[in-house]
Amino acid sequence: MIRYLLMALPMGVFAQNAPKPHYQVITAADRAALRAREDSMSETGYNIVNGKNASERFEADSQFTRTLVRALKITSSFDYPFDSLQNLSHLYAPDSSFRVFTWEVMVDEDDYRRHGAIQMRTPDGSLKLFALIDRTAMIDNPMDTVTGNAYWIGNIYYKIVEKKFQGKSFYTLLGYDEHNMTSTRKWIEVLTFNEDGKPVFGGRYFSFPAGDPVQPGSSLDRYMIEFKKDAQARIQYDPDLDLIIFDHLISESNEPEKKYTLIPDGDYEGFRWVNGKWVHINKVFNQKLQDGQAPAPKPLTKPPSIGKG
Numbered sequence: 273m274i275r276y277l278l279m280a281l282p283m284g285v286f287a288q289n290a291p292k293p294h295y296q297v298i299t300a301a302d303r304a305a306l307r308a309r310e311d312s313m314s315e316t317g318y319n320i321v322n323g324k325n326a327s328e329r330f331e332a333d334s335q336f337t338r339t340l341v342r343a344l345k346i347t348s349s350f351d352y353p354f355d356s357l358q359n360l361s362h363l364y365a366p367d368s369s370f371r372v373f374t375w376e377v378m379v380d381e382d383d384y385r386r387h388g389a390i391q392m393r394t395p396d397g398s399l400k401l402f403a404l405i406d407r408t409a410m411i412d413n414p415m416d417t418v419t420g421n422a423y424w425i426g427n428i429y430y431k432i433v434e435k436k437f438q439g440k441s442f443y444t445l446l447g448y449d450e451h452n453m454t455s456t457r458k459w460i461e462v463l464t465f466n467e468d469g470k471p472v473f474g475g476r477y478f479s480f481p482a483g484d485p486v487q488p489g490s491s492l493d494r495y496m497i498e499f500k501k502d503a504q505a506r507i508q509y510d511p512d513l514d515l516i517i518f519d520h521l522i523s524e525s526n527e528p529e530k531k532y533t534l535i536p537d538g539d540y541e542g543f544r545w546v547n548g549k550w551v552h553i554n555k556v557f558n559q560k561l562q563d564g565q566a567p568a569p570k571p572l573t574k575p576p577s578i579g580k581g
Contacts, residue, residue, distance in 0.1 A: 386449060404426070505519040
């Protein structure tokens with residue numbers, strides 16, 4: 273099912289954050305070289321999704337990765353959109369200081385591997401790249417773990433929200449992963465860059481007030497919801513309300529410990545940015561909203577099984 277849903281997406285559907293102007297000019301020769309590599313990646317990207325078995329998909333992924341790196345080495349590649357690649361999520365930071373690529377490979381219906389890279393903007397258009405190495409299976413408690421690019425909790429990002437505190441930028445990433453054949457997960461985590469300019473994922477940015485029914489008086493390094501496959505639980509940032517809004521989940525079988533039974537119940541939780549932290553709001557609205565009534569914007573992507581945002 274995954275391959276058919278992905279290939280049905282319109283071209284460029286993952287390119288949600290457009291870069292700001294005043295970027296490097298790509299020469300005609302470099303643009304032609306980038307386009308040629310994009311054409312090659314379009315073919316291997318299709319095979320990542322549509323390969324008949326894991327071996328074919330991994331071979332296509334290896335070719336795709338090598339070609340992407342070669343493309344990014346071309347001067348001023350930062351501003352080339354790669355907007356025909358349907359298997360690739362690529363998002364620019366709102367301040368256009370970097371962009372992040374993520375994609376996934378299905379081993380089987382119960383096992384997925386994520387890949388990614390962060391490309392930094394450079395003054396001369398040269399390449400500065402951080403590979404994202406998926407170590408999800410090695411991390412016992414992702415909600416309580418700060419990681420770097422070489423020890424990354426793999427997911428596919430679909431939104432970047434930039435916030436400021438004390439003169440520093442904090443980039444909140446919204447993402448998802450297919451997890452397994454019965455449940456899907458969605459993630460909220462904060463990306464920062466340390467004094468050496470290296471990416472740091474996570475930190476005590478998610479705060480729960482005293483009396484909060486979820487995590488009273490505590491804090492987390494990132495936040496995740498896990499729910500029944502195809503339940504269409506949403507996590508979105510609403511710029512008008514300046515909130516991250518997500519579905520409140522309940523078990524359809526009264527077994528909340530079984531994540532594959534969790535579905536939206538019409539209520540919404542949220543997070544508001546306050547003094548450098550995302551503070552949890554247990555109930556965003558005073559009345560339950562029917563599906564589609566939430567003021568959160570509909571997503572520009574619909575990757576397989578993630579539903580509405």
